[in-house]
Amino acid sequence: MANFTGKARMAIAVNGSIPAPTLTFNQGDTAIIRVHNKMKMETSVHWHGLLLPNEEDGVPYLNTAPILPGQTHTFTFPLIQSGTYWYHSHTGVQEQAGLYGSIVIKRPEEPPMKEYVLLLSDWTDENPHQVLRYLKRGAEWYSIRKGHCKATAKQLPRATSKTR
Incomplete structure (x- = not known):
């Protein structure tokens, strides 16, 4: 976990x-x-x-x-x-x-020095399979949910605890 x-x-x-x-x-x-x-x-x-x-x-x-x-x-x-x-x-x-x-x-010729690696990634508490499913939909589900696509937002049901 x-x-x-x-x-x-x-x-x-x-x-x-x-x-x-x-x-x-x-x-x-x-x-x-x-x-x-x-x-x-x-x-x-x-x-x-x-x-x-x-x-x-x-x-x-x-x-x-x-x-x-x-x-x-x-x-x-x-x-x-x-x-x-x-x-x-x-x-x-x-x-x-x-x-x-x-x-x-x-590189072998690089002088030794203190280095830091910054690895950027994103994290979601949602199930990754569900995220992939939403991203494959015709409309962009996450923009709709945030209200960026108001016309389409009326066509789709609000997320429920089952889909979150």
Whole structure:
């Protein structure tokens, strides 16, 4: 359970934290990252923005097998670039439930210095599946609810405790 807003909801933490821990490497290293799936559902990890072999990309059923409950998957790929990127699940709405983190790849010639990673994300107390459903509707539900689309607001029923 996570509580960022005063309301607790189910979440996914990696090593006990949301966001997941920052992974730090040096350019030229080979990343070896073991993902242990301790959930009762499959999961995945996609390395967003990294240039890596296709089979290490982490998109389930496209180029990497999903990580089934109780399984461990080892990602191994060369780090041929530098910069700050992020990783996240590509399974269901696990990213929206907390499965995301940052990955920092430093240039070997960079002088050591204190650094801070700022990872921006949003959080909702609503069920992520419900949010996705509303976003796929023809009208923009959240603007309507806030009264930004008054003509359309009359056409849709007010949210009830069931839909919130």
